[in-house]
Amino acid sequence: MERLYEENPFLTTFDAVVESCVQGKKGYDIILNRTAFYPEGGGQPWDTGTLGGVKVLEVHTREGRVVHTCDAPLAEGAAVSGKIDWARRFDLMQQHSGEHMVSGMAHDKWGCENVGFHLGAEAVTIDLSLPLTPEQLRELEEDVNRYIWEDHPIEIAYPSREELAAIPYRSKKELTGQVRIVTFPGADCCACCGTHVSSSGQVGLVKFLSAEKFREGVRIQLLCGGRALRHLNAVWAQNARISHLLSAKALDTAPAVERLLEETEQLKARRAALEDAAFARRAREHQGAGDVLLFEEGLTPDSLRRLCDAVLHTCGGRCACFSGSETEGYKYAMGQAGGDLRPLTKEMNQALNGRGGGKPDFVQGSLRATEAEIRSFFQK
Secondary structure, three states, X not given: OEXXXXXXXXXXXXXXXXXXXXXXXXXXXXXXXXXXXOOOEOOEOOOOXXXXXXXXXXXXXXXXXXXXXXXXXXXXXXXXXXXXOHHHHHHHHHHHHHHHHHHHHHHHHHOXXXXXXXXXXXXEEEEEOOOOOHHHHHHHHHHHHHHHHOOOEOEEEOOOHHHHHOOOOEOOOOOOOOOOEEEEOOOEEEEOOOOOOOEHHHHOOEEEEEEEEEOOEEEEEEEEHHHHHHHHHHHHHHHHHHHHHHOOOHHHHHHHHHHHHHHHHHHHHHHHHHHHHHHHHHHHHXXXXXXXXXXXXXXXXXXXXXXXXXXXXXXXXXXXXXEEEOOOEEEEEEEEOOOXXXXXXXXXXXXXOXXXXXXXXXXXXXXXXXXXXXXXXXXX
16 A cells, blocks of 8 residues: 655645445445555544545554545445545644654753653643753753754655664664654654654744653643644733733733732631621620521631631530522531531431531531521421
8 A cells, every 4th residue: 555645744635546445333444555644653643534525534554554434435446536634634743743853852962762652632742751850841942942943854764774773763673664764853863654744844833831740750741833823822812811900011910910819818818807706796696505507698618617616616506507599509517516417417418409528526518408498407
């Protein structure tokens, strides 16, 4: 089978003859005498598009042949035209080429081995064998983008066994059959069967999104080309909204948010102090009252806990506090000094569509019931 994508990844249309078509689990599995559809492999997803007017859903290599899984059959012996989904193909070329440059430069600079690569629908992840500092990651990202902007041509070669032995390609290991070497001069040299851009400038941009410890090394999540541009545009649009809402310049939103968070914490502390004073008054109102059932509006679970705790210390019995509404449900906090509320809590949750629990003498949770239903339950 002639694999047209290996020689010309920019080929988007081609003609071929159907050699076989059998129904499979996911559709009709079709083999051609030649194809431009890239099959899944080497960490790169398959191409999609159309073949003889039917949709190509998946493409895989089986027993050395490229199998196209389509949504309808094609007649054996028929001459058909294929069309590659170019937007998807070029996106995958950008991501895969960007991965090569990042992996190759990390290998040259610090001896990192690429021990994992995933080209996902949203982002690319690369697992490197050695840890990298934030400074090294910034340096790597800058160097890769500088290499992209210098627009180096990409080289594809099919060396003989003798020539291959003398090539210092990355992750060198014993390979069988004809080996395809992809070289990004000055950045990477690697055995690879995937599709790539013809020059580094076509990648446009590489942007690291995150880096986290992975085994003994680091996992980098990144975007290349159009994905990177769309992500940065979305981030910029979101930051523009924040800038407008906070009346801050675009590059000053972080300090503005920090000030807002500090003010919020101060307001929370002020609110807590006022609540504690109000809770103390409620506790005095229920001095020696025994079992107490309270409903308060607008309390957070923490505020509800503090109210219950305050009243519990004066009432001399069980204290059950609720906050919420009949449409959104109620949160609860319930305590009894030295008591065991677990049987009552279980019964209440079952009767009032609730969930929650805690220590024997203090429980918290939520339920879906009306105030009348809650009062009725405690009046039993």
